[in-house]
Amino acid sequence: MASLLLRQRRVSVLGVSRILQAVNGDSSRLQPESNCRTFARFGVIIRNYSSGKGTAKFDFTDLTRPHTWYPNARKKHRKVFLHVGPTNSGKTYHALKRLESSSSGVYCGPLRLLAWEVAKRLNKARVPCDLITGQEKDEVDGAKHKAVTVEMADVTSDYECAVIDEIQMLGCKTRGFSFTRALLGIAADELHLCGDAAAVPLIQELLKVTGDDVQVRSYERLLPLVPLEVPLGSFSNIRTGDCIVSFSRKEIYKLKKKIETGGKHLCSVVYGSLPPETRTRQATMFNDASSEFDVLVASDAIGMGLNLNISRIIFSTMKKFDGLEMRDLTVPEVKQIAGRSGRYGSKYPMGEVTCLDAEDLPLLHSSLKSASPTLQQAGVFPSFDFIYMYSRLQQKRGLYQILEDFLENAKLSDNYFFANCEEMLKVAAVIDELPLSLQDKYLFCLSPVDMNDEISSQGLTQFAENYAKKGLVRLKEIFSPGSLQVPKTHSALKELESIHKVLELYVWLSFRLDESFPDHELASSQKAICSMLIEEFLERLGFQNPTSRKLNSLMAKKRRQYL
Numbered sequence: 109m110a111s112l113l114l115r116q117r118r119v120s121v122l123g124v125s126r127i128l129q130a131v132n133g134d135s136s137r138l139q140p141e142s143n144c145r146t147f148a149r150f151g152v153i154i155r156n157y158s159s160g161k162g163t164a165k166f167d168f169t170d171l172t173r174p175h176t177w178y179p180n181a182r183k184k185h186r187k188v189f190l191h192v193g194p195t196n197s198g199k200t201y202h203a204l205k206r207l208e209s210s211s212s213g214v215y216c217g218p219l220r221l222l223a224w225e226v227a228k229r230l231n232k233a234r235v236p237c238d239l240i241t242g243q244e245k246d247e248v249d250g251a252k253h254k255a256v257t258v259e260m261a262d263v264t265s266d267y268e269c270a271v272i273d274e275i276q277m278l279g280c281k282t283r284g285f286s287f288t289r290a291l292l293g294i295a296a297d298e299l300h301l302c303g304d305a306a307a308v309p310l311i312q313e314l315l316k317v318t319g320d321d322v323q324v325r326s327y328e329r330l331l332p333l334v335p336l337e338v339p340l341g342s343f344s345n346i347r348t349g350d351c352i353v354s355f356s357r358k359e360i361y362k363l364k365k366k367i368e369t370g371g372k373h374l375c376s377v378v379y380g381s382l383p384p385e386t387r388t389r390q391a392t393m394f395n396d397a398s399s400e401f402d403v404l405v406a407s408d409a410i411g412m413g414l415n416l417n418i419s420r421i422i423f424s425t426m427k428k429f430d431g432l433e434m435r436d437l438t439v440p441e442v443k444q445i446a447g448r449s450g451r452y453g454s455k456y457p458m459g460e461v462t463c464l465d466a467e468d469l470p471l472l473h474s475s476l477k478s479a480s481p482t483l484q485q486a487g488v489f490p491s492f493d494f495i496y497m498y499s500r501l502q503q504k505r506g507l508y509q510i511l512e513d514f515l516e517n518a519k520l521s522d523n524y525f526f527a528n529c530e531e532m533l534k535v536a537a538v539i540d541e542l543p544l545s546l547q548d549k550y551l552f553c554l555s556p557v558d559m560n561d562e563i564s565s566q567g568l569t570q571f572a573e574n575y576a577k578k579g580l581v582r583l584k585e586i587f588s589p590g591s592l593q594v595p596k597t598h599s600a601l602k603e604l605e606s607i608h609k610v611l612e613l614y615v616w617l618s619f620r621l622d623e624s625f626p627d628h629e630l631a632s633s634q635k636a637i638c639s640m641l642i643e644e645f646l647e648r649l650g651f652q653n654p655t656s657r658k659l660n661s662l663m664a665k666k667r668r669q670y671l
């Protein structure tokens with residue numbers, strides 16, 4: 109490995125079998141509540157609890173009333189508006205209109221791309237708006253509004269208006285609890301929830317106990333979405349405005365090459381492990397009508413809420429590997445992805461959707477006709493306060509054991525399920541042997557490390573080891589600035605994507621432990637260089653084809669425009 113001086117050490121994953129893949133977007137998983145009042149309250153209780161002097165015992169494993177964890181929100185009688193309907197029906201648009209006209213507010217989205225889009229839109233409309241994600245804080249003078257990824261939602265501030273986009277994600281196995289936390293915890297006079305109608309009964313049920321006033325507003329699709337009766341057939345039928353969808357990174361590059369070899373089109377690519385800033389620039393190039401990058405090859409990373417100039421979605425497959433097995437796409441997945449075509453306000457009067465192969469058409473057609481299954485439960489996860497208090501009553505050694513025991517003993521009501529925290533347990537298993545406080549361990553467990561990526565997990569281990577040893581982690585100890593290069597092969601590209609993840613991890617830690625991770629600027633600039641080099645590779649892909657001389661000059665033009 110050229111630039112990361114990581115020690116080759118296989119990460120041991122004690123007792124953790126498999127992991128369901130996290131959905132796209134900000135991968136930081138849990139947000140410590142840092143709720144001092146809760147701590148203080150527990151502090152009193154725990155003293156009484158341990159001295160056993162007749163005070164009622166507090167059961168820290170009782171998570172049956174999560175709405176009581178958010179005293180600020182409970183002080184308000186919130187007006188909750190549920191904007192529901194199919195994709196491209198103006199749900200987010202109407203919620204944002206309200207946000208724009210409020211005196212203070214927050215937008216919480218599932219993807220950085222969406223948070224970026226909203227911050228840009230509000231600032232353009234002269235409503236100063238900060239952008240806050242797990243890895244970046246872009247603060248604007250005088251801003252009373254924020255656009256954040258949902259994990260960063262602040263449940264201690266007061267707002268006039270808050271928006272939670274794609275609220276049906278509260279049923280997501282890995283990130284659902286962050287949506288639940290925002291739903292129950294944001295202290296806003298008005299709370300606007302946008303998403304699928306499948307979430308309505310559950311939300312109404314969850315909010316019965318909060319005293320909020322809930323209203324449902326239903327929307328219809330603004331432009332027709334037409335499922336085609338014929339498959340794409342040949343790649344010669346690809347045309348400007350097409351987006352071909354695949355769920356494997358390797359397949360995405362194969363498709364890009366195939367389409368560009370035809371000599372008529374250039375493809376932007378968007379997939380999950382590309383740096384978010386690269387994804388944004390690739391999407392921007394595709395959206396730009398004057399750009400030669402007129403076809404998009406993408407994974408389901410484009411699947412939520414984004415406004416792209418797509419006229420036709422073509423599913424290259426209707427199956428996806430979900431971390432465990434290959435399975436058919438679910439009804440909501442098909443609808444979300446298909447819904448990216450024919451967006452209102454784009455240059456196309458309607459959207460079309462089809463498949464590469466005729467055999468996939470029946471599943472496409474039936475999925476688009478079906479209603480998404482009604483959500484039954486919302487995700488939930490205990491904040492550090494609960495884990496900490498529980499740990500004080502146990503003689504357990506490491507965070508892994510504490511977490512595992514806690515989850516085994518914890519009680520939930522029927523409306524909730526525990527977030528899948530296998531990824532967290534994987535991290536706990538690796539760092540438990542280090543001399544770190546429980547809180548530090550918990551923080552490392554929250555970090556956006558990808559434990560399925562060897563370089564990323566080694567980066568985390570080394571950061572945690574150096575932090576435990578010296579309390580100071582210099583980036584240069586594991587990374588040589590200046591050594592990054594444009595990748596020449598697909599494996600070099602993959603490695604660069606992993607290095608980007610390690611740098612992102614450093615930036616994430618530097619936001620939370622700034623004195624111990626002081627090289628924030630260096631990590632951020634190297635991160636930006638990584639994504640530029642990745643983009644350079646994406647553009648050079650077309651050069652390698654001898655028939656693409658014309659494309660060569662087009663790309664050079666594009667590069668000048670976007671760099």
Ligand SMILES: Nc1ncnc2c1ncn2[C@@H]1O[C@H](COP(=O)(O)OP(=O)(O)OP(=O)(O)O)[C@@H](O)[C@H]1O
Pocket residue numbers: 194195196197198199200201202302330412413414415447451452453
């Ligand atoms: N009344 C309107 N006037 C002008 N533009 C609108 C209006 N309603 C929606 N749009 C535009 O139509 C596009 C789709 O709207 P929006 O993103 O709100 O849809 P959505 O229902 O949230 O879709 P999704 O479920 O995919 O998130 C956006 O570009 C939005 O700005």
Ligand SMILES: [Mg+2]
Pocket residue numbers: 199200201273302413
């Ligand atoms: Mg939307």
